Amino acid sequence: MLQYAVKRTLWMVPTFFLISLVVFALINLAPGNPGQAGGLENVGSGAAVQSKSVIIFKRQFNLDKPVLVNTRFAMTRGDVRGLVATANALGSTPTPAQRIAAKNDLEDGGQYLVRHLVALLDDADPAMAQLAAQYLTSAASLALVSETAGDPDAARLENRRREAFNQSFTGWACPGELAATPCLTDARRHWQGWWTEHHAAYEYTPAESAWVFLTDTRFAKYWYNLVHLDFGISAIDREPVLAKVLRKLKYSISLSLTAILLAYLVAVPVGVYSAVKSGSRSDTVLTVVLFLLYSLPTFFTGTVLLRLFSQGTPFAWFPVGRFETLPQDPTTLGWLVDVAWHLVLPVCTSASVALAALSRYARTGVIDVIRADYIRTARAKGLEEPVVILKHAVRNGMIPILTLLGGILPVLVSGSVVIEVVFTIPGMGSFLVESITSRDYNSVMAVLLASAVLTLVGILISDLSYALVDPRINLD
Amino acid sequence: MTDAVADDPTWGQIIWGQFRRRKLAYASMWGVFGLFLIAVYSPIFISNKPFVWNAGEGIESPWLMTLFNRSTYENAIDIFFNSLLFPGTALVLPAAWLWRASAVLPGRSRVARRRRIAGAVVGIWLACLLGILAFPVQTSPVNHPRVEDRLTAAGTPPLAIYPPIPYSYADTDVKLSSQGPSLGHWLGTDAAGSDVFARMVFGTRVSLTVGLFAVAIYITIGTLVGAVAGYFGGRTDAVLMRIVEVVICIPSLFLILSVAAFITERSIFHIMFIIAAVAWTGPARLVRAEFMRMRDLDFVSAAKASGFSRTSIIFEEILPNALGPVLVSATFGVASAILVESTMSFLGLGDITVPSWGQILAAGRNDNSWVLILAPGLAIFLTVSLLNLLGEGLRDALDPKLRG
Numbered sequence: 001m002l003q004y005a006v007k008r009t010l011w012m013v014p015t016f017f018l019i020s021l022v023v024f025a026l027i028n029l030a031p032g033n034p035g036q037a038g039g040l041e042n043v044g045s046g047a048a049v050q051s052k053s054v055i056i057f058k059r060q061f062n063l064d065k066p067v068l069v070n071t072r073f074a075m076t077r078g079d080v081r082g083l084v085a086t087a088n089a090l091g092s093t094p095t096p097a098q099r100i101a102a103k104n105d106l107e108d109g110g111q112y113l114v115r116h117l118v119a120l121l122d123d124a125d126p127a128m129a130q131l132a133a134q135y136l137t138s139a140a141s142l143a144l145v146s147e148t149a150g151d152p153d154a155a156r157l158e159n160r161r162r163e164a165f166n167q168s169f170t171g172w173a174c175p176g177e178l179a180a181t182p183c184l185t186d187a188r189r190h191w192q193g194w195w196t197e198h199h200a201a202y203e204y205t206p207a208e209s210a211w212v213f214l215t216d217t218r219f220a221k222y223w224y225n226l227v228h229l230d231f232g233i234s235a236i237d238r239e240p241v242l243a244k245v246l247r248k249l250k251y252s253i254s255l256s257l258t259a260i261l262l263a264y265l266v267a268v269p270v271g272v273y274s275a276v277k278s279g280s281r282s283d284t285v286l287t288v289v290l291f292l293l294y295s296l297p298t299f300f301t302g303t304v305l306l307r308l309f310s311q312g313t314p315f316a317w318f319p320v321g322r323f324e325t326l327p328q329d330p331t332t333l334g335w336l337v338d339v340a341w342h343l344v345l346p347v348c349t350s351a352s353v354a355l356a357a358l359s360r361y362a363r364t365g366v367i368d369v370i371r372a373d374y375i376r377t378a379r380a381k382g383l384e385e386p387v388v389i390l391k392h393a394v395r396n397g398m399i400p401i402l403t404l405l406g407g408i409l410p411v412l413v414s415g416s417v418v419i420e421v422v423f424t425i426p427g428m429g430s431f432l433v434e435s436i437t438s439r440d441y442n443s444v445m446a447v448l449l450a451s452a453v454l455t456l457v458g459i460l461i462s463d464l465s466y467a468l469v470d471p472r473i474n475l476d
Numbered sequence: 477m478t479d480a481v482a483d484d485p486t487w488g489q490i491i492w493g494q495f496r497r498r499k500l501a502y503a504s505m506w507g508v509f510g511l512f513l514i515a516v517y518s519p520i521f522i523s524n525k526p527f528v529w530n531a532g533e534g535i536e537s538p539w540l541m542t543l544f545n546r547s548t549y550e551n552a553i554d555i556f557f558n559s560l561l562f563p564g565t566a567l568v569l570p571a572a573w574l575w576r577a578s579a580v581l582p583g584r585s586r587v588a589r590r591r592r593i594a595g596a597v598v599g600i601w602l603a604c605l606l607g608i609l610a611f612p613v614q615t616s617p618v619n620h621p622r623v624e625d626r627l628t629a630a631g632t633p634p635l636a637i638y639p640p641i642p643y644s645y646a647d648t649d650v651k652l653s654s655q656g657p658s659l660g661h662w663l664g665t666d667a668a669g670s671d672v673f674a675r676m677v678f679g680t681r682v683s684l685t686v687g688l689f690a691v692a693i694y695i696t697i698g699t700l701v702g703a704v705a706g707y708f709g710g711r712t713d714a715v716l717m718r719i720v721e722v723v724i725c726i727p728s729l730f731l732i733l734s735v736a737a738f739i740t741e742r743s744i745f746h747i748m749f750i751i752a753a754v755a756w757t758g759p760a761r762l763v764r765a766e767f768m769r770m771r772d773l774d775f776v777s778a779a780k781a782s783g784f785s786r787t788s789i790i791f792e793e794i795l796p797n798a799l800g801p802v803l804v805s806a807t808f809g810v811a812s813a814i815l816v817e818s819t820m821s822f823l824g825l826g827d828i829t830v831p832s833w834g835q836i837l838a839a840g841r842n843d844n845s846w847v848l849i850l851a852p853g854l855a856i857f858l859t860v861s862l863l864n865l866l867g868e869g870l871r872d873a874l875d876p877k878l879r880g
Contacts, residue, residue, distance in 0.1 A: 018722045026735050291868070295861040297815055299822045299834070300853035303841050307849070414727030418819055422841075432730060433823055436737035444734050451727045459725070 005464055012456050019452045020226065023445065024219050028067040055107060059143040061235065061442065064108040065218045072112035073204045073212050080109075080116040081123070084131050106135055113139045114202045118195045121188050133187040137173045140194075141166040169194060222445070231449075232442035234435075241446040244431070249450065251323050251427035252420070256412040258343060259350035260405070267355050268401070271362025272394055278367055287363075294356035298415060302349045302422035309345060318345050321424035346423045353415060354408055358401060366397035399469050406462025413451055491800075494873035501869020507862040515681040516560045519543065522674045524644040526620055531627060531634035538620055539639070546612045550646070551830055553685045553744060554678070555608060563604040571597045643671040645678040645831045654843055664847050666839050675831035676851055682830045683859060686748055686817040687810035693752035695806050698759030703790050703798075705760070706767025713764070720757045728754045732816060736825050744827040747820060751813050758809070759802055766798035800874045807867035811860045818856050 058064045066072070086094045086102035094102070106113065117139055120132035142162040145155050172190045204212065214220060225232060231241040270290070274283040310318040324339050369375065370393050378388045417429035424430070428447055435443035485493070496502050525539040525548065542548040543558045571593050578589045621642060627634050641662075649669035657664045663672035705716040735750050736742055770776060771794065779793045818834030820826040826835060833852035840848025872878050 015718075015722060015725065018718070019725055022722055023726060023731070023734075026731070027738055291864065292857075292861055295811070295857055295864050297818060297853070297856050297860070299819060300837060300849070300856065303837065303849055304853065307844070307846075311844075411727075414729045417729055417733065417823070421823060432733065433825075436734055436825070439738070441738075444737075448726060448730055448734060451730050452725050455725045455727060 001467065004467070005460075008460055008463065012460070015456065016449075016453065017223075020223065020449055021219065023448050023452070024222060025068060027441065027444065027448075028218065055138070058108070061232070062218050062221045064110065065216060065221065067218050069214065070212055070216045072109055073209045075109070075112060075116065077116045077119055080106075080113055081120060081128065083109075084120070084128060084135065088131055090125070090127060090131075107138065110139055110143075111202060115195075115199070118191055121191055126184060129188070130184055133184065133191065134173045136191060137169060140169060226449075231446040234443050235440040236435075236438055236443075241442050244443065245428065245446045245450050248426060248428045248431045251425055252413055252416050252429060254339075255343065255346060255350065255416060255419070255425065255427060256409060258347045259412055260354065260408055262347055263351040263354040263358050263408075264401075264405075266351070267358035268362050268394075268398065270355075271359040271401070272366050272389070272397075274359070275363045275366035275370065275397070276389060278363075278370075286359075290356040290359055293352055296352065298349055298353055299418045299422055301352055302346070302419055305345045305349060306422060318342070321422075323425045323427075346419050346425060349422075350412060350415065350419050354412065358404065358408075361401045361404060362398065365400045366393055369393045369397040372396075399466075402469060403462045403466040406458040406460070406465065409454060409458045413454055491873050495869055498869040498872060501865055501872075504862045504865035504869065507858075508866060511680055511859060511862070512684060514677060515684050516557050516564070518677045518681065519558065519561060519639070521639055522641040522643065522645075522677055523639045524619075524621055524642055524647055526636040526638045526642075528637045529620065529634060530636075531623070532632070535635075538618065542617075544608045544613055545617070546614050547617045548644075551744070552609070553681050553830065556605065556685070557681050559601065559605045559608055564601055567597045567601055641671070641674060643674045645670060645674040647671065647674075654845070657847055663851050664845070666836070666848060667843055672836065672848060672851065675836055676833070676855060678831045679833045679836065679852070679855070680859075682744060682832050683814045683817065683856070686744060686751070687814040687863075690748040690751040690755070690813040690817075691806050691809040693748065694756040695759050695802060695809070697752065698756040699763050699795070699802060701756065702760040702763025702765075703767055703795060706764035707771055707786075707790050707794070709768070709771075716760075717764070720760055723754065723757050726754075729816065729819065733820065733823065733825055736820060742827060744830050747817055747827060751816055755809065755813070759805055762801050762805055763798055766801065767794055770794050770797060804867055804871045804874060807863055807870055811863035811867070814856065814863070815860055818852075 055064075083102045083106050085091055086098055087106055089099065114136065117132045117136045121129050121136075123129045123132065142165055144159045144162060169190070172187050222232075229242065231245070233239060234241050234244060270286060274286045277283045306320070307313055309315050310320045319342050321342075323342055324335065370389075375388060375393055378392050379385075383392075413428065416427060417432060419425070420427045420429040421433055428451070432444065432447045434440075435447065495505075519539070523539055525542050527537060527539045529536055529538050540562075543562055544555060546555070549555055549558060574593050575590060578586050578593070581589055620636065624634055624636055643661075647670055649665075652661075652665050652669040653667050655661060655665045661671050661673065663676060666672055666675070701716055701720075705713040732750050732754055735753075736747060739746050767790075776789060776793060779789050784793065817826065818832060818837070821828075821832040821834035822838045823834075824838065826832055828835070833856050836848055836852040837856075840846075840850075840852070
C-alpha cells in the first residue's frame with residue numbers, strides 16, 4: 001500500500017511536467033499569443049521603433065524568446081540581412097504585416113544576431129551597414145535579471161555590471177537618415193574593436209547550439225523558475241503570482257469544501273431513501289427532480305438566487321456577493337458568522353450541481369448492495385429493517401460515493417469560475433477571468449497549474465481511498 | 477435471401493423498440509427534433525425582410541433574395557441553417573415520398589433503395605451548401621422597415637408583407653433600449669434595443685450547432701485514438717493513455733476559458749474546436765475499453781483468420797459493435813457542450829457576434845431584468861434536460877440487463 005502510494009506520488013512529477021508543457025504550448029501557440037499581452041497592444045504599423053518600455057516588458061516576461069525550441073543560433077548572415085531589409089523596406093516593398101514581423105524578429109533575436117550584424121557593418125550597401133550599427137546597440141545589450149527572486153543583492157550587483165556593459169556602446173550607433181561616412185567609419189572601428197574582445201560569447205559550438213536549442217526558450221525559462229517555485233510576477237501589479245494564487249485558493253477551497261459537505265449531507269440520505277423505496281412513486285419523483293436539477297446551468301441558478309434573496313426583489317436576506325464584509329467584527333466567531341452568511345447562496349448553487357450526481361451514485365450503490373446475500377441473511381436472522389439498512393447496506397453501499405470525493409474537488413474548483421463571478425467572490429475562478437481579460441499570462445498559467453495539481457492530488461486521494469476502503473482491491 | 481431472415485429484427489430495431497417504450501425519452505427525442513425545426517425555420521417567423529415588397533418598381537421578395545446574403549446573415553451558422561430551410565425542405569419532401577414508395581420492395585433491395593435516396597438528398601444538399609459558401613452574395617443591405625417608414629411618411633406606402641415578427645436579431649435601435657415585454661416585442665428589448673425574442677430563437681441555432689459540431693469533432697478524434705490504443709495495446713496504448721491522462725488532469729473549463737481568451741477575434745468555430753480539443757478524452761477511454769474487451773473475441777479472430785486487413789477489422793468489424801456507448805456519451809456530450817458554450821458567452825468569452833443564450837443572460841444580469849434572465853435560462857435548461865433525458869433513455873435501451 002505504502003509502496004503504491006509512493007509510486008503514484010512520484011508518477012505525478014512527470015505527469016505534471018507534461019501538463020505544464022501542454023498548457024504552456026496551448027496558451028502560447030494559440031493565435032494572438034501572449035506576445036501581444038499587456039503594454040504591447042498599441043504596436044502600430046506606423047511606429048518606426050517600438051518604445052523601449054515594450055522591449056523591457058518583453059524581456060522581463062521572456063516574451064522575446066521562442067516558445068518551445070530555439071533555432072536562432074542557426075540563422076545565417078543572409079537571413080539577418082533579409083530581415084533588416086524587410087523591416088526597413090530596403091530594395092523591396094513588404095506589406096506592413098511583414099515589416100512588423102521582421103522588426104519583431106530583429107528585436108527578439110538579441111545576442112544571436114550580433115555576429116551577423118557585426119559582419120553586416122562591412123556591407124556594400126552603406127544604408128545596410130548603418131542600420132546594422134543601429135540594431136547592434138539593442139542586440140548586444142544584456143537583459144537585466146529579476147531582483148525580486150533569489151538573492152536580491154547578487155542580482156543588483158549583476159544588474160549594475162550589465163548596465164555598465166550596455167552603457168559601454170551607447171553612442172556607437174550611427175543615427176540619422178543618410179549614411180554619414182565618417183560616423184559609419186567610427187561605428188565600424190568601435191564595433192570591430194569590441195568584437196575582437198567579446199566574440200567568444202557570440203559564437204556557438206555544436207554543444208552550445210544543442211544546449212541553446214532546448215534551454216533558451218520561453219518554456220525552459222518558465223520551468224526553470226517553476227522548479228524554484230517562482231511563478232513569475234503579475235503583469236498587472238507586479239506582485240508575485242504564487243502569493244496571489246495561494247491567497248485566492250483560500251476562498252475557492254473553503255467554498256468548495258463547504259459545498260461538498262452540504263452535497264454529501266443531502267445526497268446520502270436522499271440516495272438511501274430512494275434506494276430503499278426503489279420503484280415507488282416518491283423514488284421516481286426524486287429521481288426526476290434531481291435529474292432536472294442537474295440540467296440547470298449554475299450561472300442561471302446563481303443569478304436567480306442572487307436576485308431573489310439578496311438584491312431585494314423580493315427579499316434581501318443575504319448580503320450581495322463577496323466572501324466577507326470588512327472586518328468590523330474582529331472576534332473569530334463573529335467573523336465566522338459573517339462568512340457563513342455570505343456563503344449561503346454560493347454554496348447552495350455549487351452544491352446543487354454535485355447533488356444530483358452524488359445522490360444517483362448513492363442510490364445505485366445501495367441498490368447493488370441491497371440485493372446481496374448478506375443482506376438477505378441479516379433479514380433472515382430477524383434484524384430490524386432500519387438496522388439492516390443503516391448498519392449493513394449503507395456502510396457498503398457508500399464505498400463508491402466516498403471515493404468520488406477526490407474527483408469532485410477539482411470539478412467544483414473548476415466550476416467555481418461561474419459561481420465566483422456571479423457572487424463576486426475574490427477566489428481562483430474570478431482571478432482567472434480577471435487575468436484572462438487583462439491577458440496577464442503568468443497568472444493564467446499559475447491558476448491552471450495550481451488547479452492541475454489539485455486534480456492530481458484529488459485523483460490520488462480517490463484511488464488511495466478506494467484501496468483503503470475496499471479490501472477486495474489489491475494494489476501490489 | 478429468404479423472408480424469414482429479412483424479417484428478423486435487427487440490432488437497431490431491437491434498440492429502437494426498447495427506446496420507444498421509454499415514454500419520457502421518446503418524448504424528449506421529439507422535443508429535440510422540435511428545437512431543430514425551430515432552428516431551421518426561424519427566418520419564416522422572424523426576419524426584417526418582407527416576403528413580398530413592391531415600392532412601385534415591381535414585385536420582389538427581399539426575404540428570399542437575402543436568405544444567403546452575407547450582409548444580412550453574417551454568420552456561417554445562419555447560412556448553414558438557411559440552406560437546410562431552402563434547398564433542404566425542397567429535397568426532403570420528394571425524398572420522403574420516394575422513401576414510402578419503396579416500402580413495397582422486398583428486404584434487401586428496399587434497404588439499398590433507401591440508402592440511395594438518403595445519399596442523393598445529402599449529396600444534393602451538400603453541393604448546394606458548398607456552392608452557397610463558395611459564391612457568397614454580398615449586396616448593400618436595404619433597411620426595409622426604415623424605407624417603408626420613409627415612403628409612408630411621403631404618402632406612398634409600399635406593398636409589404638412581413639413575417640409575424642419583423643425584426644432581425646442584429647437590429648439595434650437606441651430609442652427602444654431596455655423595454656419590457658409588449659405586443660410588438662414579446663420578450664422586450666435589450667440594452668442595444670434588439671428584440672430579445674428574435675435573439676432567443678436564433679440562439680437555438682447557435683446552441684444546437686455548437687453542441688452537434690463540437691461533439692462530432694471530438695467523437696471522431698476520441699474514437700480514432702481509443703480504437704488505435706485499444707486494438708494495438710502495448711506501447712501505443714501506454715503513450716496514448718498518458719496523453720489522455722494529462723489532458724484529463726487540467727480542469728476543462730479553466731483550460732477552455734484560457735485558450736479561448738488568447739484567441740483574438742474568436743468565432744463560434746474556434747469555440748467548437750476548443751471544446752472538442754478538451755473533451756475528446758471521454759470517448760477515447762470508452763472506445764479503448766470496448767476494443768480491449770472485444771479484440772480477443774471469436775468474431776475478431778475469425779476476421780483475422782479470413783485475412784481481413786487491420787483497417788477493416790478495426791473499422792468494419794469491431795467499431796460498429798463499440799458504437800452503442802459512444803452514442804450515449806455523444807448525447808450527453810451535446811448537452812454539456814451547450815452548457816459550456818453558454819457559460820463562455822455568459823462570462824463574455826464567447827463569440828460576441830452571434831446571439832447566444834448565455835450572452836443574453838449576462839445582459840439580463842447587468843440590466844437587472846427578469847425577462848432577460850429567465851428566458852435564456854429556461855431555454856438552456858429545457859434544451860439540456862431534453863438531451864439528458866434522451867441520453868438516459870438511449871443508455872437504458874442499450875443496456876441488455878434492463879431489457880424486459
